Amino acid sequence: MAESIRYPHNWGKAWALLAKAAADNGDTLDALKFADRADAEASSAGFDGTGGALALLVEVADATGDEVRAALLADRVEDFARSHRPSPRGQPGPLAVVLIREMLRGDLDRVDALLPRALGAGAGAYAGARAEAGAGAGGRGEVCLWDVTDGRLVHGPLPGHPDGVLSMTALPLPDGRVLLASGGDTGTIGLWDAVTGRPVLEPAANWLGEVTGMCGAPLPDGRTLLVTATSRGAVRLRDPATGESVGRLNPSGRPIRSVTAVPVSGGHTLIAAVDTQGGVHVWDPAVDDPWDPGAAVQLKDRALSDAGHRVAVVAAVPTADGTLLATGDDRGAVMVWDPATGTPVGEGLPPATGTAGLPVMAATTLHDGRTVLVTGTRHGHGLRVWEPATGAVRQILLDVTITCLAAAGPEVIVGHDHGVLGVPLARR
Structure with a gap:
């Protein structure tokens, strides 16, 4: 028919x-x-x-x-x-x-x-740009830098981003500088100095589709590359000095929904991504051939299917024993994985009443060494703070509407419909 x-x-x-x-x-x-x-x-x-x-x-x-x-x-x-x-x-x-x-x-x-x-406003993306500052942006292409300790606007709106910003990431470089990368809904990619707010690379468009995700990829040879993923399935490794593509990932070509960097042993950083069909991909950016797995191990399909876990978002989870990978679905369920073996770690976080929807997720380590993972949903008003090691879960209710999350040490930074908000995670 x-x-x-x-x-x-x-x-x-x-x-x-x-x-x-x-x-x-x-x-x-x-x-x-x-x-x-x-x-x-x-x-x-x-x-x-x-x-x-x-x-x-x-x-x-x-x-x-x-x-x-x-x-x-x-x-x-x-x-x-x-x-x-x-x-x-x-x-x-x-x-x-x-x-x-x-x-x-x-x-x-x-x-x-x-x-x-609907009117083209709101904080649609957020990235921790340096220890005491974070950046946010929204549908009008306005990139701003805030002091996360008091919410004060430090720089912005930064000029030159011609389209709505969909993704951002902080990019620490080997020389100690921290750049802020932004990706737009027409494929524009920009790079900014997180201290001065000045553009390092003027935002430039590409034909690969809207930039749905970004992260940094430190390599064993000392370089740090910018990883960009698009709705057309183009995942590129870029030189932050020029913005030019120096490598590619994602040989399947499936459109990408979320991407994150996962540091592993031996100086490797793996790139994990989820496509629009819920499939999870793990790549090693240190190899030249995108079909060569290198140090990358894929997640076990049987474990995903047995749990009915159709992944929508991925995030790196720092722990005392190394970095794990977290995956979240539209029901609010979260699973944690060992990137060295591709197997689940622990029982995971089950869905709960009110957790269904487009997920947002961030993980961090508190001052006392505990690892916490924070989850919520876009347009929601509540966060779940989960400790994977103990299974403890608590809720935080907010009076703002959540659009995105980012970790900032003992706080989670909440991007919302009117700006950003720092939420302490340690119990008082």
């Missing part, structure tokens, strides 16, 4: 339209069947109109009485809107469907959180 359409990238939209038509006619079984096909197309590969198709599926889920699915789909629409350019002027974007839905449901907190993003 939908596959009879000439171009495969239109199949998802066609299935979504069929699902909406069936739901409007009261045919719940066909609506759900068509919605599953549309969802599969949207999950397997992005296509023009993905946001609109997901917005239709929100309406289908509401019409068929599946509130849980409608909420999860609304989260995905929000994530899509955050990582793509807005709809042409005069055309309603997919986020408008979610705004209307939340208004009708009376969820004014969610409306308040979504409005700045």
Whole structure:
């Protein structure tokens, strides 16, 4: 039926339209069947109109009485809107469907959180730029540097970023300098001096797609490279002095959703990433051939499938015995892995009431040596602070709407809809 359409990238939209038509006619079984096909197309590969198709599926889920699915789909629409350019002027974007839905449901907190993003504002990315400072940016392309001790604006908005900022990372260099890298929704990559706020590399666009993730990669030869990942599956190693690509990862070419650096023994730093289908990839940036695993060991597929763990975000977890890898899914579950063996460590953090949604995650080590992992959801108001070694979990409720997290020693820095907030993690 939908596959009879000439171009495969239109199949998802066609299935979504069929699902909406069936739901409007009261045919719940066909609506759900068509919605599953549309969802599969949207999950397997992005296509023009993905946001609109997901917005239709929100309406289908509401019409068929599946509130849980409608909420999860609304989260995905929000994530899509955050990582793509807005709809042409005069055309309603997919986020408008979610705004209307939340208004009708009376969820004014969610409306308040979504409005700045719909208008192109809000802190959409954050990175700890140095010990006492952090940087944040949002949909208008404004990069700012804050003092995390008192929330004071140190530099910004930094000039020159022409598009909305989707990702950021701090990039400590061997000479002691710390650079701030930013990636935009049209592929722009910028580099800034974290002390002066001045551009080291003028933001320049590339054709590889919006930059969905960034991290630094120290190599055994002493160099530190910038890793950039895009929605088109291009993962590049870049020279921070020039911004030029000096290597590539991700031979599968799958679109990347989240990426992190994981230091391991022998001076290696592995790069872990998750694609839009929930697949986790681990690469060794020190090897020249992207197909050569080098020191990288992949996570055990059986452990992922047995846990029903469809990964959405990855984060490095520092411990006294080395760095582990954490993976989080849209239910709020977290698993921790040994990157040397690809096997799970401990029992993991199970989902809980209110934890479903697009996850954000950061890990740090407190002054007393304890490792804590902090999780939340975008547009949510609560954090879970988990100690993997003991299994202890506590909650922190905030009066801001969360957009992103970053670790800063004994604090977690919360990017929210109006700026940044430092949250102490040590018990008093």
